[in-house]
Amino acid sequence: MSKVKTKRHSISLDMTAMCDMAFLLLTFFILTAKMKVPEPAQFDVPSSISTDKYEEKNLIRISISGDDRIFLTVPDQTLRREMIDAYANTFKVNLTNEQKMAFELTETFGMQKSDLISYLAQSAEVRKKFPQSGIPADSTNNELEQWIATATGVRPELTIAIKGDKDANYSKFGEVIATLKKRRIYAFSLVTSLEAKPANL
């Protein structure tokens, strides 16, 4: 008796549909992903149990790095343009249109006024490596206040977030708070990373 031959089925599937779907999703995620802009300093933020989402809408952010330098981040490009125009007007700084364009492309900066002017005159490559010593916010030379005044002057409904590194000293944070108080800003948000709420309570 001859053996009954089982008919061999091909196991190759038609992957076209799956591939289509995968690439559709891929395209979606690539388009929605926001490119992370390189920041002049790293910020390792402390954790808290707060679950409020931090969104960069209508907001400027004051960051304090671990070595106590103060940076200002303006995520909105049109606001940056309005700010530099207003700043140049108020503080009588002569800036060319190229320099203003350069400021428009600078999301985060942390340097005093004189450094900023020479920074804006550099090419994009040099700007990336430009040493940033932080915005002065002490009582003798409070440039941070000037920037906040400029920003809130241009857009009064602006909110302010503070993002501090774990290792930042409280004294620097105190300077920032004192500056905000001077501008009559008493409410702001602090940026944190998520931490699980302890269960044994």
Added chain:
Amino acid sequence: MAEINTGDGGGKGGKKRSKKVSTKVDMTPMVDLAFLLITFFMLATTLTKQQKFDFGVPPDIKDPKELPELKASNAITVILGKDNLVYWYVMNQDGSTDFHETDFSDDGIRATLLERKKAVGENLNVIIKPMKDSKYKNLIDIIDELAILGIGKKAMVEATPDDVKLVQAENASVN
């Protein structure tokens, strides 16, 4: 299927048919790659989200008469010192204070605050006094402790020279 059949129905000496090449491509590696990238972009977009919490500071009050009245026994003062140390005291009825040193562990400041919350109830006021040499993280930690314990009444004031003296005295007595 859709080819145009030319010729005379397979007669001898007909035209040579071009060999049909299968157009099927093995898509498996392509799908693998696509899913790998999808995973990457999904994780990269959702995991970088940060949280925030809203924080307020009271305006500076020049006139002491405008200061809100506070029952001393309802208040606990927490001083943030250097090296992640926390000091706390409660003012007693007779004006004396017990000064304690603790840390940010579960049995440290959290246990203290929990105990005070049980003793005083909803009226507990926490006065946070960060010293100049404390870290920003300490401040976030203590505010977070209050959020965990559900203590809504808090105030942040800078440490006074008296507080600094108390902390120094405490450190001297330990050493």
